[in-house]
Amino acid sequence: MxxxxxxxxxxxxxxxxxxxxxxxxxxxxxxxxxxxxxKNYFLFTPMLHELATGSIGRNHVTQPLREMIDCCHERFVRxxxxxxxxxxxxxxxxxxxxxxxxxxxxxxxxxSDFGVPGVMEHALPLKTVNDCAAVRNHLVACFEAAARARSKTEREQRVHFVIVGGGATGVELAGQMGDLFRKEMRALYTAIPSDEVRITIVESGERVLQRHSEFVGTSAMRKLKELGVSIIVNTRVVKVEKNRVHLKNGDHIDACTIIWTSGxxxxxxxxxxxxxxxxxxxxxxxxxxxxxxxxxxxxxxxxxxxxxxxxxxxxxxxxxxxxxxxxxxxxxxxxxRKKELVPYRHRVRGELVPIGNWFGIAELGPIRFTGRVAWLMRRGVFLLTMYSWPDRFRIALDWFLNTFSFRDTSEL
Amino acid sequence: MxxxxxxxxxxxxxxxxxxxxxxxxxxxxxxxxxxxxxKNYFLFTPMLHELATGSIGRNHVTQPLREMIDCCHERFVRxxxxxxxxxxxxxxxxxxxxxxxxxxxxxxxxxSDFGVPGVMEHALPLKTVNDCAAVRNHLVACFEAAARARSKTEREQRVHFVIVGGGATGVELAGQMGDLFRKEMRALYTAIPSDEVRITIVESGERVLQRHSEFVGTSAMRKLKELGVSIIVNTRVVKVEKNRVHLKNGDHIDACTIIWTSGxxxxxxxxxxxxxxxxxxxxxxxxxxxxxxxxxxxxxxxxxxxxxxxxxxxxxxxxxxxxxxxxxxxxxxxxxRKKELVPYRHRVRGELVPIGNWFGIAELGPIRFTGRVAWLMRRGVFLLTMYSWPDRFRIALDWFLNTFSFRDTSEL
Known part of the structure; x- marks a missing residue:
């Protein structure tokens, strides 16, 4: 057999x-x-933050597994x-x-909440397509509520977005949100002064992107600051309540949106x-x-x-x-074939971190650079995971056309 | 004031x-x-059946209302x-x-269930984006279950799809499902003989599309038969149970999928x-x-x-x-302006009914025809409801590219 x-x-x-x-x-x-x-589809998880913020569509990050697994469609079981x-x-x-x-x-x-109380109830994760929908809908709800708010204090709390975890997911999400708020949301919600909209990353280590090199980390910090993102380092979140995050250093942050990307x-x-x-x-x-x-x-x-x-x-x-x-x-x-096994050796082939639209950080062995080319390379890598060349071409053109219109701010 | x-x-x-x-x-x-x-988006309801069957994406049928209402974004309240x-x-x-x-x-x-018992529990409506997701997921689940089924009887029940209501929604959905089953599903589920996959429309009147002219109705019937859709006329559904529809004439139909488009x-x-x-x-x-x-x-x-x-x-x-x-x-x-009111006079400007991909029925006053041109005209009318010309262009090109790949059979 x-x-x-x-x-x-x-x-x-x-x-x-x-x-x-x-x-x-x-x-x-x-x-x-x-x-x-x-589920019956493959999910391109590294792009979920872009789906949450509307720069790509749902059909860009999912692909039916039956189609993907070559000619042997019947070998898939849902x-x-x-x-x-x-x-x-x-x-x-x-x-x-x-x-x-x-x-x-x-x-x-x-x-995972790592045992921090309140995370499951009051914070939003970002691991599945449904999580993306929840985050997108929450962003819209916050801006709608802020547009109706009667006081500056109420409005500021509504449009304060806290991201817990300064890893790749947190940093990339912050970048996309920064872009979204500065372009689409500023245009569509003219009643909200754009300096009241804030994004804060809470990171327990000394800098964001700890898993990456110093170069990637500091480039990311610089770009995030440019986009108006505040970064709190060297402190952990110890408790999450409705609209409030408690930090280990005794401080707390009031925000209607708490996104949990930590672990x-x-x-x-x-x-x-x-x-x-x-x-x-x-x-x-x-x-x-x-x-x-x-x-x-x-x-x-x-x-x-x-x-x-x-x-x-x-x-x-x-x-x-x-x-x-x-x-x-x-x-x-x-x-x-009854041959001897070979041990696995991990080799990092390079890092590409996109921050917002049209900005990326690349570190490919000794070659390091930031900017549009790095961002385009990241998108290119994504396309190579596609199932077929027509699909790759179709999605690439789709993205190209998307750059001429607003992001999709519809609820999901 | x-x-x-x-x-x-x-x-x-x-x-x-x-x-x-x-x-x-x-x-x-x-x-x-x-x-x-x-909700914060406009929904192009006449295309919902195409979203359910994967020939268009979600971002094609929704548009943010704030963007749509011209320059006065702040006049929208969610x-x-x-x-x-x-x-x-x-x-x-x-x-x-x-x-x-x-x-x-x-x-x-x-x-609305019109008081027919069991509709809300056992039948699927098709009025919102979430309904589309439910229908798509149900179709996938049925085919997956049929691919695993051990007997022909079990398999046939799994892939029998009943649509209650022969109005525009029911007929257009049947057409799209016929297309989907003959192309994508046949290719991806080779374990299911394609003659076992059946679609049945139950209509209480004498023919489908009663609101439309004789010409539109008979053209639709002919095309649906070509696609392998059975049509039961002159009988109403009196009760819906899990996997079973009871008809007024005493018959019943066994099917895992019952879609309710009647009223x-x-x-x-x-x-x-x-x-x-x-x-x-x-x-x-x-x-x-x-x-x-x-x-x-x-x-x-x-x-x-x-x-x-x-x-x-x-x-x-x-x-x-x-x-x-x-x-x-x-x-x-x-x-x-304190002027006298004018009465509303209803005037039918023409009917365009798409059945499956690349086939439509047009009746524009005295001009009647069927085929690809009618189908394209229907899509063109859709595009004209878009908010802006870049959007129209983008979605038209998107559709053009979609014709070169499979429909999206991912669960939603």
């Missing part, structure tokens, strides 16, 4: 693994691959994985059981027993990206952590997930 | 009324106009009208009271006391489109009914709402 590979999760890691194993499906001594996801039975080697889902010889866990992560929890915690996971629910894998205690299970991306290799921390990014997927696919192929 | 006009509802009628009164706002002896809507106080002449909303000298009710309609209820029923409304909640207006019992209130579109003029029934269409809006705006202008 052909070895069966079951991939759980149709994000960057899962889809890349599928693509890399696809050719082997059509070989005579090949394998059978199944891709399971609870189902929610409930747990993995390691002994019987079966993935249990709400649409039946899927036995495997090799299982690849690529289920990604969700927003994530792995989705693997629902699938496996706790002893196989770390404290954030990530699967412990060895240097071959294989589970420490089970030879038939691989894990990658946001839901995996490489234990004890002294390689340093692999960042939880789409780029890393894709690189790990290549490693996993290679090792699955080698297992099928 | 300048007369205050409050328009409730930012649909076809409300927006057209605003545009027609806009110039008068900038005159010295002019008026103040306020537009109130509970609020839910709760009632109209006819004595004090105040529109009461959840965001404060808006006093008026003239009030225009243009709140449209919602789906609407006016949204004015929440705003005014029952004695001013007819049995479907529509405001009774005279030939000047003014409320029979109140000289300061006008009503138009789906939420109005012209009483006792012997003019015959004005259809509940976007076209009629726009025509009535012109009449209302003219009469408001005449009232302000």
């Amino acid at each position: 052909r070895p069966r590979v079951v991939i759980i999760g149709g994000g960057f890691g899962g889809v890349e693994t599928f693509h890399r194993l696809h050719r082997l499906m059509h070989k005579r001594r090949g394998i059978d691959v199944t891709l399971i996801d609870q 189902a929610t994985a409930e747990r993995i039975d390691l002994k019987r080697r079966v993935v249990v889902t709400d649409a039946g059981n899927y036995p495997y010889d090799y299982c690849v866990i690529a289920v990604g992560s969700r927003a 994530v929890q792995s989705n693997a915690d629902a699938l496996l027993p706790h002893e196989d996971l770390d404290e954030r629910g990530r699967v412990r894998v060895n240097e071959y990206l294989r589970m420490v205690d089970d030879e038939h299970v691989f894990a990658l991306g946001d839901c995996a952590v490489i234990a004890d290799t002294g390689m340093g921390v692999v960042p939880q990014t789409a780029q890393a997930a894709v690189a790990e997927a290549k490693g996993v696919a290679k090792n699955v192929r080698r297992l099928v | 300048r007369p205050r006009v409050v328009i409730i509802g930012g649909g076809f009628g409300g927006v057209e009324t605003f545009h027609r009164l806009h110039r008068l706002m900038h005159k010295r002896r002019g008026i103040d106009v306020t537009l109130i809507d509970q 609020a839910t009208a709760e009632r109209i106080d006819l004595k004090r002449r105040v529109v009461v909303t959840d965001a404060g009271n808006y006093p008026y000298d003239y009030c225009v009710i243009a709140v449209g309609s919602r789906a 609407v209820q006016s949204n004015a029923d929440a705003l005014l006391p029952h004695e001013d409304l007819d049995e479907r909640g529509r405001v009774r207006v005279n030939e000047y489109l003014r409320m029979v019992d109140d000289e300061h209130v006008f009503a138009l579109g789906d939420c109005a009914v012209i009483a006792d003029t012997g003019m015959g029934v004005v259809p509940q269409t976007a076209q009629a709402a726009v025509a009535e809006a012109k009449g209302v705006a003219k009469n408001v202008r005449r009232l302000v």
Whole structure:
């Protein structure tokens, strides 16, 4: 019988693994691959902040998985994985059981409050399409309320936007919001003086974008200040209430909008027993990206952590997930052919951080620059993840045309 | 003091009324106009079936009202009208009271079950953007379930789609679904034999599109049959259960999807006391489109009914709402200038019915034809309702590019 590979999760890691194993499906001594996801589309998560702020449409960040997975449309199953039975080697889902010889866990992560009280009730995360809709609708509601407000104090509170977390998501969202407020909102809400609209980032470290180099961090800080974004560093949020954020240094900030981009929890915690996971629910894998205690299970991306290799921390990014997927696919192929496994080595291929429209920061090895070219490169990288060339062309032209009109400020 | 006009509802009628009164706002002896809507966008309702079936994107059918209402962005208020106080002449909303000298009710309609049991629980309406999302997600879920089904019987039930109501919405939706199933779904779900996928329209009258001429009706029937749509006429639905529709003639149809497009209820029923409304909640207006019992209130579109003029029934269409809006705006202008009112005369300017992609039926006075040109004309009419020329150009090009790729089958 052909070895069966079951991939759980149709994000960057899962889809890349599928693509890399696809050719082997059509070989005579090949394998059978199944891709399971609870939604029927792939989501380009690094662009969610642009959907929330209306500079791209929903159909630009989602793509049907059945279309994406090459010719083998029927290898996709829309189902929610409930747990993995390691002994019987079966993935249990709400649409039946899927036995495997090799299982690849690529289920990604969700927003986590790290135990800070009030986050789930009063702050908005930004991890799914529905989160984007909630953020967009909230922005609109705040501006509408501010336009009706009777006092300056009330108005200022309505249009004060706090972003907790100065990582890539927080910084990129702040940049887009800055752009949106200075152009569209200023034009459409003339009753609100634009100096009353404020964005504040709260970051626990010494600067934003701690995972990135000094150059990227300071360039981002400079650009954000230009856009009127305040940055509070070296303090953590200890409590969130309705319209108020409490900081560790004793201060508090009054704002109607609190967006939480600070940290994530792995989705693997629902699938496996706790002893196989770390404290954030990530699967412990060895240097071959294989589970420490089970030879038939691989894990990658946001839901995996490489234990004890002294390689340093692999960042939880789409780029890393894709690189790990290549490693996993290679090792699955080698297992099928009974060859020795090769260890995964993480290599940063470069960083591209967009801030607002038409400004980006690029760091590609020794080459560093900021400006329009870096921003365009980021968009170009996005297009390359598209399924087909007609799609790439269509979306590129769409973006080009969008630059001639206002962002979409409709509620979602 | 300048007369205050409050328009409730930012649909076809409300927006057209605003545009027609806009110039008068900038005159010295002019008026103040306020537009109130509970959502911040205009919705192109006649295209909802295309959003549900993925041939256009969400950003094509919604436009922010603040952008649309010309230069006077601040005249828009996002609020839910709760009632109209006819004595004090105040529109009461959840965001404060808006006093008026003239009030225009243009709140449209919602789906109505006409007292048929089970409709609200087991059938899907198609009146809002969220309805479209529900229909799209349901279609995807049905095909996914059918692809996993173990028996032919189970599979056939999963992919049987019943549309109740053979009016424009039902017929146009059936056409789009026929197209979607024959192209995208056939390619993506190869495990489902395409002859098992069925669409059935249930219509109580003798033929579909009863409001339209014989020519339009028979052309539509012919095209629908070509697309494999079954049409059951001369019988009504008397009960809807989960996965089953009961007909008046004693038959029943088993289908996982039941879409309800049969009839609407006016949204004015929440705003005014029952004695001013007819049995479907529509405001009774005279030939000047003014409320029979109140000289300061006008009503138009789906939420109005012209009483006792012997003019015959004005259809509940976007076209009629726009025509009535012109009449209302003219009469408001005449009232302000203390001139005599002019009665509204309904004139059908032509009918364009699209069925699937690239096929339409046109009846423009004596000129009748079917085919691609009619379909393109319908799209052209849509574009003319857009706010600005750059938008029109952008969306037209978008549609052109869409024709080269699959419809969007992502869940919404």
